[in-house]
Amino acid sequence: MxxxxxxxxxxxxxxxxxxxxxxxxxxxxxxxxxxxxxxxxxxxxxxxxxxxxxxxxxxxxxxxxxxxxxxxxxxxxxxxxxxxxxxxxxxxxxxxxxxxxxxxxxxxxxxxxxxxxxxxxxxxxxxxxxxxxxxxYRGTAGMRAIRERVRAGELGHIHAIDLVFHNAYGPDKPWFYDPALSGGGCMMDLAVHLIDLALWTLDFPAVESISADLFAKGRPLSDRATQVEDLGFATLRLAGGTMVRVAASWHLHAGQDAVIAADFHGDRAGAGFRNVGGSFYDFESSLFHGTAREQLAAPGDAWGGxxxxxxxxxxxxxxxxxxxxERLADVAAVLDGIYRAAGPSQSNNLPSRPRE
The missing domain is CATH 3.40.50.720 (NAD(P)-binding Rossmann-like Domain)
Structure with a gap:
């Protein structure tokens, strides 16, 4: 335009x-x-x-x-x-x-x-x-603590990152399920946070390859123009060899309200960020050395705003x-790549932006 x-x-x-x-x-x-x-x-x-x-x-x-x-x-x-x-x-x-x-x-x-x-x-x-x-989620005390440790080199080379966001309820507004209004399902709604956290923590390395599988109501997503995914998996290979695995869903049988986690695996140490008791709001983070665990941040910080x-x-x-x-474009590029990788029918040619 x-x-x-x-x-x-x-x-x-x-x-x-x-x-x-x-x-x-x-x-x-x-x-x-x-x-x-x-x-x-x-x-x-x-x-x-x-x-x-x-x-x-x-x-x-x-x-x-x-x-x-x-x-x-x-x-x-x-x-x-x-x-x-x-x-x-x-x-x-x-x-x-x-x-x-x-x-x-x-x-x-x-x-x-x-x-x-x-x-x-x-x-x-x-x-x-x-x-x-x-x-x-950049504002959570837990993720800020992990990022500081990663930037300080305490985890060594990060060779793998596991990211999970399952919302067992799913959105309560109809527009989320309309691809013209939402742009996508759980990957657009939830995985955007996870992808941003991984790239932000590592200072936005280049993404070299993406593979993905998307599902709607238990079947592979067949037409992004008429469906949004309610379950998605993606694997990213970053410059330097780091592998990132992403899983996100709406309405999954998760056994609790939500499962939210980001685990960073380094050659010196590991670190984990996760929700507590299925909560959407309470998080903790820890540093791992073998079987030992050091708490970095406890639940209770007012991170939402x-x-x-x-x-x-x-x-x-x-x-x-x-x-x-400018880094917002890096996250958007990954989401575009996920939809392309999920299949030839999952193009990013959505309807033009509606006016208010």
Whole structure:
């Protein structure tokens, strides 16, 4: 698509930038709460297409203007926009905000495929505006501790990584099961977090090869245009020989609400990050030497809004483009590769981005 030249945006109030919120269901309200708790922002305006959501969110920010569309939001004086809408809308809405000179913090996935993600990054770069994505598991104390140990060389060469995310409930909103709106199933929804964690921990090595198998309702996924996968497996070979195995699912008979784990196997030590008691929210991490275990992080950290709060902190320092967002394309490229590897019918030619 052709990018427009953004109109000059008002300079950001470095003390309390004015933030708009587009989409304030559970996740949007949670991120609003986290950002308000940081004390760094003011909620300026709210919009949501679902009746009652804006009014519910306004209890957290009674002075916010309630708007009926993205255009109405962007007509407000905003220093940033938080987007938590269905996945198919993310790229178009992010670009529209950026072209108006408004920095963006978006829920994952930023786009349904690599082309969409690259378009958003290009828009942010062209107008020199901050872009962030809520890859929230980076904010857990457990994964931060493992990454520090890996970066310090304590695990030695990481030769294998095992990644698992089984959500025994599956999403409760119909759009997740519509490939035009979601862009994909459990791999797009869950494995995106796992892939990001592996690449982020290792400082984004090149991905040399990908193999994958995807299933829908117990059968191989046959047509990505009409189905989304509810079970998926992928194997990545990274530069340097590291092998990464990924498993993700919705509605699997897991025996508990969720199974979430990331295990890093090195030639000096190992490390594991996993949920506790089937919880979606409580995690621990440990360092392994043979049969010995050292706890790195215990459950209980308030990690859910960490990425949102970090984006707000970055925004108060500068609204300008952060080159770190270029790495979002690396994760999108892996997801594209997984869908291609699963079979010739699993192309990434999804419908064009719907307008709000």
């Amino acid at each position: 052709t990018l427009l030249t953004a109109a000059p945006a008002p300079s950001v109030d470095l003390d309390r930038p004015r933030i708009g919120f587009l989409g304030v269901g559970w996740i949007g309200r949670n991120r609003m709460e986290a950002m308000l708790a940081s004390g760094r922002i003011e909620v300026a305006a709210i919009a949501d297409a679902v009746p009652g959501n804006s009014e519910e969110a306004a209890r957290l920010a009674p002075d916010a203007v309630l708007c009926d569309s993205l255009d109405a939001l962007l007509d407000q004086h905003l220093d940033g926009l938080v987007i938590a809408t269905p996945s198919a809308l993310h790229a178009d809405q992010s670009i529209r905000a950026l072209e108006r000179g408004v920095p963006v913090f978006c829920q994952k996935p930023l786009g349904r495929n690599l082309a969409e993600v690259k378009a958003v990054i290009a828009a942010a770069r062209s107008v020199d505006r901050l872009l962030g994505v809520d890859l929230s 960490q990425m949102a709060a970090q984006w707000a902190e970055r925004l108060t320092a500068s609204p300008g483009f952060d080159p770190a967002c």
